[in-house]
Amino acid sequence: MDYDVVVVGGGPSGATAAHDLALSGHRVALLDRAGRIKPCGGAIPPRLIADFDIPDTQIVAKITTARMISPTGRKVDIPIENGFVGMVDRENFDEFLRVRAADAGAERFTGTYTKIERDAQGTHVIYRDKETGDTRRLTCAVVIGADGARSNVARDEVKGGDRIPYVIAYHEIVEAPEGGTDAYDPDRCDVVYDGRISPDFYGWVFPHGKSASIGMGSMDKEVDLKKATADLRAFSHLANCKTIRREGAPIPLKPLDRWDNGRDVVLAGDAAGVVAPSSGEGIYYAMVGGRVAATAAAAKLQSGRIKDLDLARRLFMREHKGVFKVLSAMQNAYYRSDERRERFVSLCHDIDVQRLTFEAYMNKKLVKARPLAHIKIGVKNLAHLTGLISATRV
Known part of the structure; x- marks a missing residue:
């Protein structure tokens, strides 16, 4: 067998799983599509920075205030006492995590997952090579599916994996005005609860140092995401700022009831649905999801017991089920x-x-x-x- 584990998807979840497994001596392949940047406000809490040893060089801004803005324009500023919210730029942060996994011993491959096949030699992840367009395969004992909210691995391999609810998120990264404006503060995150921006979620303006992320999300397919974001830019006096890039992608709303296929596949991150309700926070939970998926994969490799793959979901829910339950109730009540x-x-x-x-x-x-x-x-x-x-x- 070429590898113990093939990780499909190189975002924070997949890169974390690959890093942890490689660091513990396992043979790991990390398969990722190059060039994709997920729309994300980029906020990470101090616990993530500590738990996953994130260097200060990856923190592009340190936020000390959160501003909540109501439909009538009411503003409530909430100071972040005894700490800060770190901001990262996903374009650089995700690659940092992938490089770190490779430095730990994971082997990187660039291409698009197509399917999983099995025979007497093992489990084979079939993918299309980005450079050549050729169909290739990676042989392993366990597959970790960390390929996003509309995960093809989940769709193919895990019951219910094709029916996960999600919002569509869209944002624009712009050059931030130096020193801020009367409506934009480089040390403050703005969260806009207004049906004109999003009828069922919220909009955000998050500083990233020299740039800023301005975006929103909604489950309503009739919402014009680009117009809503343009309105949000105008509201924040950022309409005339240079646009660096635009990105859109689904964000899951609920953890799947099952994360493994009872054989050789376990899901992690957005593929498992682990984005916090109400807040939409995903980076921390994605990285935790990658870590518990790596733990489950390692346990299965050592014991040979298929049931050990269920460790990923059990470990995650043991610590975070209560928070998800409260946030879900809040979203249902107030959004x-x-x-x-x-x-x-x-x-x-x-x-x-x-x-x-x-x-x-x-x-x-x-x-x-x-x-x-x-x-x-x-x-x-x-x-x-x-x-x-x-x-x-x-």
């Missing part, structure tokens, strides 16, 4: 109308909401240290949803 969005931004005025939200974001855990604060938030949340508190009250 359905502009009236609800107005109430959500109003709720963000509460200091306990601000502190607990960012403590959870920074550490990727539900905060349990202040039960009275949780009760207070629960009562206020109910009052906002039922209209007992006016959305216009501060």
Whole structure:
């Protein structure tokens, strides 16, 4: 057999899985399509930086404030206490992760996955070579499918993998005005909850140092993504900034019920559906997904037990199921109308909401240290949803 594991997809999830497996001495092939950059705000929390040893050179901006903007233009600034949100440029960040995997011993291949075949010699990943156009194959014992939200590996190999719900995200990377403007702050992330930008998700303006990511997402196929983004650029006084590149792609909304095929394939990252509801945050969860997929693959290689492939989903859900459940409930409650969005931004005025939200974001855990604060938030949340508190009250 040529490889222990073939990883299909070289984004943060696949590159992390390849790196971890190669570092532990496994023979790894990393297959990736060159030239694809996923639309992404690029935000990463301190826990990701620490857990995955990300050097400061990859951080293009350090955000200290998040601004929530309601449909009526109400602005709530939330300071990020005792830390920052790191920003990365996916064009450089993803390649950094792929190079790191190669430095650890993974062998890189550039091409497009077409299918998986099996015979007495093993499992074969068939792909079309980017340079020559020839059909080639990589032989292995385990395949990790990390090829995005509309994963072809998931579609071919895992039950339910062809039916994952998603939003379509679109953004434009622009040259940021030096020093900012009256509407754009290079140290602040803006999140816009407005049905005119997105009827069921949100828009964002995220600084990337010398550039900025401006984008939005929606499940509504009738939404004009480019017009909505143009409107968002105008709102942020960035309409006249030079556009560097434009990108669009699906973002999954729900983890799949199963991540493996009960034989030789396990999914990771967007292919498994691990993007946080409500926030749409994906980089951290993608990298965790890659790490647990690598753990499951290594366990299966060592034990020979097929059931060990299920470790990936079990390990991920053990730590993150609660956060996903809360964020999903929040999205269902507040994203359905502009009236609800107005109430959500109003709720963000509460200091306990601000502190607990960012403590959870920074550490990727539900905060349990202040039960009275949780009760207070629960009562206020109910009052906002039922209209007992006016959305216009501060």
